[in-house]
Amino acid sequence: ILNVEQSPQSLHVQEGDSTNFTCSFPSSNFYALHWYRWETAKSPEALFVMTLNGDEKKKGRISATLNTKEGYSYLYIKGSQPEDSATYLCALYNAGNMLTFGGGTRLMVKP
Amino acid sequence: EPEVTQTPSHQVTQMGQEVILRCVPISNHLYFYWYRQILGQKVEFLVSFYNNEISEKSEIFDDQFSVERPDGSNFTLKIRSTKLEDSAMYFCASRYRTPSSGANVLTFGAGSRLTVL
Numbered sequence: 001i002l003n004v005e006q007s008p009q010s011l012h013v014q015e016g017d018s019t020n021f022t023c024s025f026p027s028s029n030f031y032a033l034h035w036y037r038w039e040t041a042k043s044p045e046a047l048f049v050m051t052l053n054g055d056e057k058k059k060g061r062i063s064a065t066l067n068t069k070e071g072y073s074y075l076y077i078k079g080s081q082p083e084d085s086a087t088y089l090c091a092l093y094n095a096g097n098m099l100t101f102g103g104g105t106r107l108m109v110k111p
Numbered sequence: 112e113p114e115v116t117q118t119p120s121h122q123v124t125q126m127g128q129e130v131i132l133r134c135v136p137i138s139n140h141l142y143f144y145w146y147r148q149i150l151g152q153k154v155e156f157l158v159s160f161y162n163n164e165i166s167e168k169s170e171i172f173d174d175q176f177s178v179e180r181p182d183g184s185n186f187t188l189k190i191r192s193t194k195l196e197d198s199a200m201y202f203c204a205s206r207y208r209t210p211s212s213g214a215n216v217l218t219f220g221a222g223s224r225l226t227v228l
Contacts, residue, residue, distance in 0.1 A: 004153075032215070043115065044202070044219045089154065093215060097167050098144070101154040 002026055004092050006102035013080050014110050020076045021105040023090030027071035032093040035064055035075055038104070039086045047075075049093075080109040113137045117203050117220035124227055127192050132223045134186045134203030142166075142206040143186045144217065145178065147199040154202070160186065193227045200224050 004025045013019050025033065032051045036044040048057040053068040061078045077084055087106045091099035116135045124130050136143050145157040158168045160178055177189045186205075190197055201224075204217040 034217070036219075041221065043221045046216050046218070049216050091154075097142070097159055097215075098156040098169075099146075099154075099217065100156065101146075103153050 002092055002094065002100040004090060004100050004102040006088075006090055006105050008105060009103065010106040010108070012108045012110065015080060015082060017080050017109075018076065018078045019080055019107065020074050021088060021107075023073045023075070023102050025071050025073075025090075025092045025100075025102075027068055029094055030068045030071075030092070033066055033073050034091045034093060034099060035073070036089040036091065037086050038089055044089060047088075075105075077107070080107070082109045082111050085109045113218075115203055115205055115218050115220035117201075117223050119223055120221070121224040122226070124193055124225070126195060126227055130190045130193055130197075130225060132188045132190075132201050132203075132225070134188070134220055135184055136186055136203065136205030137207070137218055138184070140205035140207050140218070142215075143178075143180070144204040144206070145188045146202045146204065146219075147171075148202070148222075149196075149199045157188070157201075190225075193225070195227050198225055198227045 007022050034049050035047040038044040048064045050066040055066040057064050063076045066073045085108050087104040089104045091101045118133045143160040146154050148154045156169050158172045159166045175191045179187050200222040202222045203220045206217050
């Protein structure tokens with residue numbers, strides 16, 4: 001059973017703060033790491049799919065990095081806005097054709 | 112933008128009853144999945160489906176569960192005799208391959224919340 005862990009579990013920040021959270025995963029048999037943003041009552045939305053060690057991806061104020069050798073990925077949000085409030089999920093995709101999810105980081109941005 | 116749709120959004124049922132959760136994946140996707148999240152726990156893989164058959168399933172997906180693609184568009188999850196511990200949010204997802212990266216992005220539906228009493 002693959003163990004994908006995310007920290008912190010929840011995070012409260014003020015509008016304008018920059019923040020980051022961590023996803024750690026087993027580094028063997030790595031295929032891809034997915035990040036999803038999930039707002040309550042909506043579909044989880046794919047943010048990034050990262051496949052190569054050293055990958056850095058960016059979408060607006062959100063970016064992510066990947067280290068497959070040590071088994072971690074960071075998600076950064078620059079200048080958090082209230083609309084960034086959501087649960088951020090990472091998931092490991094392996095050759096077994098399934099995603100193994102972490103527990104998520106619940107971000108709340110206060111205006 | 113194409114989306115995965117799921118019905119019902121919420122279903123309440125009595126223990127022992129059969130439940131069918133429905134999903135309409137994105138039309139040109141080839142792989143279909145069911146995941147679930149029990150409240151307070153991680154999202155868990157249940158089953159994947161390709162070419163009209165199950166390709167992978169987890170330990171959770173026992174004989175009480177079945178999946179079908181009855182008409183080429185709907186993808187259903189049936190739970191034959193629900194138990195209290197089946198109460199969860201059930202997510203359908205479908206997959207395409209992004210042309211640029213080759214990575215397998217999943218598109219999720221908004222989920223069906225099942226409450227078993």
